[in-house]
Every structure is written in structure tokens, then in C-alpha cells.
Amino acid sequence: xxxxxxxxxxxxxxxxxxxxxxxxxxxxxxxxxxxxxxxxxxxxxxxxxxxxxxxxxxxxxxxxxxxxxxxxxxxxxxxxxxxxxxxxxxxxxxxxxxxxxxxxxxxxxxxxxxxxxxxxxxxxxxxxxxxxxxxxxxxxxxxxxxxxxxxxxxxxxxxxxxxxxxxxxxxxxxxxxxxxxxxxxxxxxxxxxxxxxxxxxxxxxxxxxxxxxxxxxxxxxxxxxxxxxxxxxxxxxxxxxxxxxxxxxxxxxxxxxxxxxxxxxxx
Amino acid sequence: xxxxxxxxxxxxxxxxxxxxxxxxxxxxxxxxxxxxxxxxxxxxxxxxxxxxxxxxxxxxxxxxxxxxxxxxxxxxxxxxxxxxxxxxxxxxxxxxxxxxxxxxxxxxxxxxxxxxxxxxxxxxxxxxxxxxxxxxxxxxxxxxxxxxxxxxxxxxxxxxxxxxxxxxxxxxxxxxxxxxxxxxxxxxxxxxxxxxxxxxxxxxxxxxxxxxxxxxxxxxxxxxxxxxxxxxxxxxxxxxxxxxxxxxxxxxxxxxxxxxxxxxxxxxxxxxxxxxxxxxxxxxxxxxxxxxxxxxxxxxxxxxxxxxxxxxxxxxxxxxxxxxxxxxxxxxxxxxxxxxxxxxxxxxxxxxxxxx
Numbered sequence: 283x284x285x286x287x288x289x290x291x292x293x294x295x296x297x298x299x300x301x302x303x304x305x306x307x308x309x310x311x312x313x314x315x316x317x318x319x320x321x322x323x324x325x326x327x328x329x330x331x332x333x334x335x336x337x338x339x340x341x342x343x344x345x346x347x348x349x350x351x352x353x354x355x356x357x358x359x360x361x362x363x364x365x366x367x368x369x370x371x372x373x374x375x376x377x378x379x380x381x382x383x384x385x386x387x388x389x390x391x392x393x394x395x396x397x398x399x400x401x402x403x404x405x406x407x408x409x410x411x412x413x414x415x416x417x418x419x420x421x422x423x424x425x426x427x428x429x430x431x432x433x434x435x436x437x438x439x440x441x442x443x444x445x446x447x448x449x450x451x452x453x454x455x456x457x458x459x460x461x462x463x464x465x466x467x468x469x470x471x472x473x474x475x476x477x478x479x480x481x482x483x484x485x486x487x488x489x490x491x492x493x494x495x496x497x498x499x500x501x502x503x504x505x506x507x508x509x510x511x512x513x514x515x516x517x518x519x520x521x522x523x524x525x526x527x528x529x530x531x532x533x534x535x536x537x538x539x540x541x542x543x544x545x546x547x548x549x
Numbered sequence: 550x551x552x553x554x555x556x557x558x559x560x561x562x563x564x565x566x567x568x569x570x571x572x573x574x575x576x577x578x579x580x581x582x583x584x585x586x587x588x589x590x591x592x593x594x595x596x597x598x599x600x601x602x603x604x605x606x607x608x609x610x611x612x613x614x615x616x617x618x619x620x621x622x623x624x625x626x627x628x629x630x631x632x633x634x635x636x637x638x639x640x641x642x643x644x645x646x647x648x649x650x651x652x653x654x655x656x657x658x659x660x661x662x663x664x665x666x667x668x669x670x671x672x673x674x675x676x677x678x679x680x681x682x683x684x685x686x687x688x689x690x691x692x693x694x695x696x697x698x699x700x701x702x703x704x705x706x707x708x709x710x711x712x713x714x715x716x717x718x719x720x721x722x723x724x725x726x727x728x729x730x731x732x733x734x735x736x737x738x739x740x741x742x743x744x745x746x747x748x749x750x751x752x753x754x755x756x757x758x759x760x761x762x763x764x765x766x767x768x769x770x771x772x773x774x775x776x777x778x779x780x781x782x783x784x785x786x787x788x789x790x791x792x793x794x795x796x797x798x799x800x801x802x803x804x805x806x807x808x809x810x811x812x813x814x815x816x817x818x819x820x821x822x823x824x825x826x827x828x829x830x831x832x833x834x835x836x837x838x839x840x841x842x843x844x845x846x847x848x849x850x851x852x853x854x855x856x857x858x859x860x861x862x863x864x865x866x867x868x869x870x871x872x873x874x875x876x877x878x879x880x881x882x883x884x885x886x887x888x889x890x891x892x893x894x895x896x897x898x899x900x901x902x903x904x905x
Contacts, residue, residue, distance in 0.1 A: 334773055360775030368773075374766035385763045389775025391756055395784060398755030399748050405755070412756070452775050 286345075287312040287456055287487045288333075288364075293342035295325075295332050295511075302328040303511045305342070310456070310504075315478060315488045317498045317505030317519075321531055325511040326491045327369055330460055334366050335359040347455060361389050365454035367445040369461045369491070375434035379425060379444050382433050383416040386451025416451060423447040423477060439470040446477065457481060458489040463497055475501050499523065507531065577735045587847075588731040592803060594843035595738040596796055601823040601839040602745050602832065603792025608821065609830035609894065610758060611785035612765030614674040616817055617661070617681025621790040623688060623812035624657050625650040625797025627698060630807050633708035636699060643710040647798050654794020655787045657684075662786030666779055669768075681817050688809040703808025707801050710737065717802075734803060741799070742836070745792060749832050752788070761785055822876075826883060828890025837891060846872045 288310040295303040303325045310316040318326050331337045333344060335356040344351040351359055365386075374382050391412060397405035420426040423443045428436055436444060442462050449457055459478070463471050471494065478501055482488055492498045498505065499519045507515040507522060509531040515522050522528055530539075580587035600622060607615045628650045632641045661680045665673055692700030709718030709730070717737060718730040752758045760781045763771040772778050801807050819842065827838020846868075853868040887893070 336769070336773070355777070355779075356769075356772040357775050357777045360773060365775075366773055368770065372767050372770040372773075374763055374770065376766060377762060381759065381762075385759050385771075385776070386774050388756060388760055388763075393756045395752075395757055395788070398752050398757050401751055409755070448774060 285312040286310065287347055288489070289345040290329075290333075291343050291345065293329070293332060293344070294340045295328055295337060296340055301511045303332065303339075303508075306506075306508065306511070306513050307342075308506045308513060308516055310487060310489060312487055313482065313485065314503040315482050315490060315501055317502035318489060318491045318508065319493070319495075319498055319505055320508035323510075324508040326508055327460060328511075329508070330366060330458055330491065333359075333458065334364060357389070360452055360454075363453070363455035364458060365449035365452045365456075366458040367442070367449055367460055367462060369464065371441050371445055373433040373441060373445055373448070375432065377433060378430050379420060379433055379436065379447075380413070380416055380429040382444060382448050383419050383451045384412050386419075386448040387412045387415060389452050419447045419450050420444075422450070424473070438465050439467075439473075442466065442470075442474070443477070446481075450481070454486065456487045456489060458491075460491045461493060462490070463492055463494050471497055573739055577732050581729065581732055585729050585731055588729065588735055589803075590844065590847045592731055592734050592738055594840045595735070595742050596800055596803070597820065597823060597843050598836045598839035599738075599742050599745055599796040599799070600793055600820050601827065601835045602742070602749050603789045603796065604820055604824050605789075605830065605832065605835045606749065606752065606761075606792070607785050607789035608824055609835065610753060610765070611761040611782060613782065613785060614670065614677070615786075615789070616674045616678040616814075616821065617684070618677075618789070618793060618820055619812050619814075619817040620661070620681040620684035621654040621657060621793030622797040622800065622816070623684050623809075624654045624790075625794030626801040626807050626811070627688060627704075627797075628653045628794065629798035629801035630704040630707050631697070633802070634704050635706050636704050640708055642712070643708075643798070643802060644712070647795050650794040650798035651791040652794075654790040654797065657794075658786040658788075658790025659783055661790075662783045666782055678814065678817070681812075681814060685809050685812050685814075688812070698809075701809060703806060703810070705806045707805050707807065709805070710734070710802050718805075738799065741795070745795075746832055746836065753832070757781070757784065822880070826879070826890060828892040828894055830894030831890065831892045834890050834892030834894065841891075845875070849875070 286309045290306055290308050293303055293306045306325075306329065318329065320326055328337070332339045333351070335351070335354050335358065338353070346362060346364060349362065351362065351364075354362065374385060377385075391408055393405045393408050396402075397408075417426065417429060420429050423446055425436070425440050425443050425447065428440060428444075433441065433444060442465075446457070446459065446462065462478075463474055466474060475497060478488055478490070490498065490502060502519060504518060505516070505522055506513050507525075507528050509527075514527045514531060515525040577588050577591060580591055600618070603621075604615065604618045607613050607618070629643075629646050631637055632639050632646045632649065633643070634640075661677065665676050668676055688698045689701055691698040692702075698704070709716055711717065717733045720727065720729050722728070760771070760776045763774065763776055764778055764781055768778055800811075804811075820839075823838040823842045824835050825838070826842065827836065828834025849872050850868045853866070853871050854864050857864050857866070883890070
């Protein structure tokens, strides 16, 4: 059996009366591409925010790479090896693409205030290494030609790729992508699929929130479906696709079925 | 000029730096010729530049609006005054006290930073404003039960800088030329400012500087990218405060007398105006803003009255009123035509530029 890199254990998060997540549990095998899908408002992004320490879960916990993530700050979660992108792109938009990726190296580098002020040899070497690595990563995701352009001047697809590059710069074990294909055209989506597969091949685990069913079903190994904050199905794409609950969640229930269900309830 | 400094050709760049250095060396002698008072004004201008460079770390780099920055200046000034005046009978040398000033101000920076970490924008501005006032009022009232600050009377007889018998306050003849006290201070101050500017540049282009920029751009993304925003914001406050503390110590020695009067809210606003007018985030811009805002009022003071007497026969408008009028006009014109400051930082310019 493969190692489990991330285990979500009965994760619950409520905002007042809104049950954003209730008792969500699943396990992500190391080296896999794992999908997290569900209709709008199902709690997918909340799940990301709880996972990365932006919110603390009301109940439950995450075990990542054998260690609990409970109570860690977002920066510590990143240091532990989880990097994420955002559904609504959150690049440092007035900085260049290169600077964005260089900021991603922050967590894996050490230079402190004294090193910066005194410009010691160690600091200068590290600084040079940061830039070299950042350029490599830009090249890896395919936006090297825009290195010196401002993030906000990049095309939408390139901004998505740049966000992935910035996340990769933190040397993550688990890369969490929040709707990376949103707003992309068919060609860009195809390129994204290739990139995600390349990232997995290079040893990382990918957790993917995505609305584009064609992309999800093509790229993921396993997936979990959320509806109203609850996990309603889990498993291989082809099993999930045929799951009655999932079909209902996405397509709604036909009148006939609804009547049948009501009749059952009455009995 | 700025083109020379940014030139790819190193010899051209050195030529640019050489010209600036020459101008900086010649300036005080020219001012001395106009009167020692002008050298004193130049000294205050350099001091304010030092303050602005410090505030630039907090406001320009990390994007934390601080309206109580003068508090750190006050803390530094009082630290120096207490350790080098007859008030406690302590007379430590300045090169020992200035690091203490930096350390004490740094501590106060962390003290202010810690409770305000979750605040942003307007809210942070209000809390820092309150902090500035608290420090001033504290200085005003710390004369009882134990007399620490001597209250509103302030502290007098503060020592000049002396370095193994070389007294920065005393007039003396060196190389057959008469050096007044302010003239000697001038060169020390410029040296300290250059050091501060260098440190500022190094911080800006470092891992720490990038982390500050990230926080200013998008705090949530910065945290998700592994930047400990708590630590980095505290560091920005602490660094900015240290600069303010050193400037305060120098101010103490320059004036020989300090009282809470010197550290009112208006001074915080002026320093902030220097940063904003010069160009937030741009180190040379900030220095330029400080020099202009220090010199122009003084020039007005010496010209407005004689000019009115000459032309109109009597003084119709006080220099102070003209100063405020011009200041307001300058701010309005800046907002309209150069919203990012006289020498905008590259990033601010982009931020304020219209979307293409």
C-alpha cells in the first residue's frame, strides 16, 4: 500500500449557523493527483483555508506526512510542505514575475536582518541561488519569457501558471490548486493538464479543486465529492461518475425521483 | 543626474557619485558663508532625512501607515539626554549612547508593533497616532513621583558629541580654516545618513525586503507563501524605530535642550509628508522630500518679511501663514500631478498608474 501524505480526519468548520464543513474525512496517497469537487458553495475553498491554516477547524485534524497540522499558522503549514494557489488569483501584482517566485523561496532560505545589512558572503550566495532557482521554476511552468514583466500584465493563463510557480518555489510535498483552470481556454487547459502531470511525475502530490469535469476526470487518480460541506462520495473517477448522489448533487433530482423519495418518507 | 547614477558604465556611475559627494562637501561651506544659522538648518534637514529614511521602512516597504513615528524620535532623544546631561549626572560618550538609543527605540517599536499586528490601514494609523501622543504625554508627566524626564521644563545642558577630545560643539581652527560647531556636526550627520541610506538599500534588495513587499501587496498570499507576517511586521517596526531613535539621540545633542514640545503630532505628520512627497519606497526620493520640506520653510522665513516690507511697505502675511498655504498647495498639486511622489518608487508608480 502506498504511503498516505495527507489524512483529513473528521474535519468540521461552522461559521455561525452555516455548516461549511461537516465531518470531512479522506486520505490522499503520496504521489497521486487527488480531486476535490462539488457544486458551488460546497465548502471546497473552505477546506483549503482550513488545511492551510487560514481558518482553524472546529473539530477534527489533519495529519500531514505523519505530523499533525493542528494549530499551525499559514506560514508554518507552508514550511511543513503544503503550498497552495488561490481561486481568485492572489499574485503580488505590482512585482515582476521573477520577484513573485523569489518571494516563494523565502521559506526555504535563511538570510536575516544582519545578513541583509552586512551583505555577508553567505547572504550574497544565497541571494544568487534564489534567483537561479526562481528562473528555473519559471522555465519549468513555461513563463520564463515573462520573468521581468509585472505579474498583473501577464495573461490570465500565465498568471495561473505563475501562481503555480510561486507555490512550487516553496518546495512543497503537497501542491494544493484551487480551480487552476478557471477562465482558461481549451488550449490553456490542455497545457495545464500536462503541467499537473509533470509535477506529479517529479514526485509531488497534487490536491486539485476544479469545476471542469472533463479535466478532473482525465487527470485525477481519485477524488472526493463535497455537497453542503459533507463528503458524499469518494473513490475512482469512474465510480464517482456513476454515483447516484453525485449525479443528483450536480444535475438535481428529477420530479419522478423526488415523488418517489417523498413517498418513501411518508411511509 | 539620476541617469548617471543608474548608468551601466561603472566609471560614469562613479562620476555621478563623485559629483554628489563634491556638492555635499561644498554645500556647508557655502551655507557657512551665508551664516552659521544656515548650517544648522542643513543639519536639521539631514536629521529629518535620517528620520524619513527610517519611516520609509515602515510605510514605504512594509506598507504600515505609522502616524506616531515621532515617538521613537522622542524616545531616542530622551535616552541620549538622560545619559549625557547634568540631569542624572551621567556623561557617557555618544558612540556608546547612540546604539543604546537605537536599542531602546527598537524595544518601543516592538511594543507598539505587537498589539497592532492585526490592524491595517486606517485603524493602524489611529492606533499609532495614539501611541505617539502617549509617549509625549508620558514625557510630560514623568517628573513625578521620581523625576525622570523633568516634565514640561525639559532637559537642559545636554552634552555635545565628543570623540577623544574632539568636541563637535566647539568652534576651532583646522587646516587654517575656522570650523564652527554645526559645520563639524554636518559632516558627521551626512556620514550617518549615508550609512542609513546604504542599510536601507541593502534591506530593500534582500530576502527581508522582499517579504515586506509581499506583505504590502497581499498579506494573505504572503502568509500562504510561508512568510511569518507577525515576525516581519515587528521587524519593520523595530528597524524603523531604531533609525528614529538614533536620529533622536543626535537631535538631543544638536539642540542641547529637549522638551516634550518638540515631539508633537504635527512633527509625525511632517515626517510622513516628507516620505509621501518625496516618493514612498524610493530611498532617494524620501531624502529629497526631507531636504525640501526642511529648507523651504526656512527660506520663506528669511525672505517673506523683507520682501513684503520692500514691495508693500509693511508685512501683510506672516511667513507661517505663507508656509501653510504653500504646503497645502504643494500637496494638492502633488496629488494631481505626481501622486506617487517626486521620485516615485518603481512599484508605487505601477500601483498608481492607470490600468492599460
